[in-house]
Amino acid sequence: MVSVDQVLSTLSLVIDPDLKKSIVSMGMIKDIEINGSELKFTLELTTPACPFNDEIEQDVRKAIASIKEVSKLDLKVTAKVMEGRSLSVDQMLPTVKNIIGVASGKGGVGKTTVSVNLALALAKTGAKVGLLDADIYGPSVPLMLGMNKAAMEVDNNKLQPVDSHGIKVVSFGFFAEQAHQAAIYRGPIISGILKQFLVDTNWSDLDYLIVDLPPGTGDIPLTLAQTIPITGIVVVTTPQDVASNIAVKAFGMFQKLNIPIMGVIENMSYFTCPKCTEKHYIFGKDGAKRMSEKHELQFLGGIPLNPGIMEGSDSGRPVLVSDPNSTMSQSFMAVAKNVAARCSVLASQLSDEMKDAAAN
Template sequence: MVGVDQVLEKLSTVIDPDLKKDIVSMGMIKDLELNDNNLKFTLELTTPACPFNVEIEDDVRKAIGELKELKNFDMKVTAKVMEGRSLDADTSMATVKNIIGVASGKGGVGKSTVSLNLALALQQTGAKVGLLDADIYGPSIPLMLGMKSGHMEVEDNKLQPAKYNGLQVVSFGFFAEQSHQAAIYRGPIISGILKQFLVDTNWSDLDYLIVDLPPGTGDIPLTLAQTIPITGILVVTTPQDVASNVAVKAISMFEKLNVPIIGVVENMSHFICPSCNDKHYIFGDGGAQKISEQFKIPFLGEIPLNSGIMSGSDLGKPIMITSPDSPSAIAFRTSAKNIAAQCSILAAKMQDEMKSAETPEDTPKTN
């Protein structure tokens, strides 16, 4: 007769490749029932976007398969995104588990396009996702989503995000009076608008909120970093030295503010020839990889240069929707999974630090 202890011992041999911990100690085994050698439980993964979900599930089945006395085995697989920031310290946004700022050192690297398609890629895994267009000077997300006539309502003194296929979207571009005017505002006003978009919006139970920041190191990135606890910053660059060199400044700023860097994504990384499938590095090679090595931060993906991405953005038809099986969409999906994994790693690290702070010292101090 197989016992519960034997089952848990076998399951504890399964290690989450990202978190480097066994799934039992991580609390990923739920509702375990063992009756007359009939086993049933739920495997609760840390995010539906984990790049190792299939591998973990296969490892669990292999481990349980070694218990030959079992008659039947029934496993349900679910996912619950970990909280990658301190919600106790941010009661104003307690419904958002992870806030990811997307930054770049300079304009022209396709940061908004990357932000949008990563948000859609995360959503397509089953996660609940919001997208905040924080570029008050030049909001572009409504255009990219084909939502130029979109708007946001106010209910109970809270902004209600616009919706795009379930994606919650907030942008200064939804305000009709701003559609044909240049936004000329000083820093304090800009900061106030961003704070309102963050804390006075009815973000409904989000796993991830992607914040598309304007390029550079100005008031808006500073306001985000100083207003609320965030999970971390994703840096977008292109292969050219001029872009990667400027991106370094953004990384340095956030490091000085003690904001975690989730990693770096390289956009317009290469061009895949449609005739021969060869990669052509039009803008150089290895810019993001150099940043990754210099700052010891994860290199999370490379997005190929594709005219469909650009035309889709102009027409309000994101490539994640129109061409979900294209090489570009696959690259966005891979990057999104890697980003979700890094959020889980940061969440696990935060939990360990909280546990350490709560654990009393073994020996009393003596004078």
């Protein structure tokens, strides 16, 4: 009869492609049961959005198939998102496993569109997701989600997020009196509003909190960085060199604050002609990829330029809601899985650092 040690020894040869570690050492194998030649256990992946989940599962099945003593495998596959930030030192948001800031060096690159669809894509994988619209000066998330008439309530002195398509949303745009007024506030007031949205909101248990930051390197990104531990920052840019050059300033600020840069997303990468299906690189080609390589950053993927994405944002029905099987939606799903994978890598590094600190 096969033994538990034999099963674990065999499975230890299966390596997570992102983490570069054995799935056994990462604690992904749970609840092993052996009944004669029948084997049962759970494979607990690090995130439901990992791009290699199917590959890992197949590798596990192949590994077990090599054990002659096993005639039947009952494999249950689940996922538990890893904590990519120091929850032990964060008394304000202890139930949010990962906080991902979405930044850009300049406006007009589609950062909020990316933020909204990134949140929806992660939620579609089964993760619990929140979206904080931190662009106090120009909150557009409610418009993009068709939530113009929504309002936030207060319960037990906590702001209650508004649910939309499976994600929890907080935005300054929900306050009706701001609908047709320009937000004119000085830095300290802006910082206070953001802190309240972060710490005085009932976010409940979240795997990922996406924070849509205003463009540039002003008060709000600094406040976010200095208020709570952050998993990392995603930078959105377009292929043009001018956009990429300005994006460098955005991630440069976060690097100075010792916040990990998770990678770069290139929006408006190309346009596919509906008649000839040929790709046209209207704003240049591979600008974000070149920037990523130059600064040793992860390239998280490109989003095509498509009227459907713009129309979905304007109508309040993002493309992941209106056309989930389209190539546009699939590009957002691919980017979201890469972001989730980066979260798992950073979480693994954080875990190793904490273990080293405890050992010393």
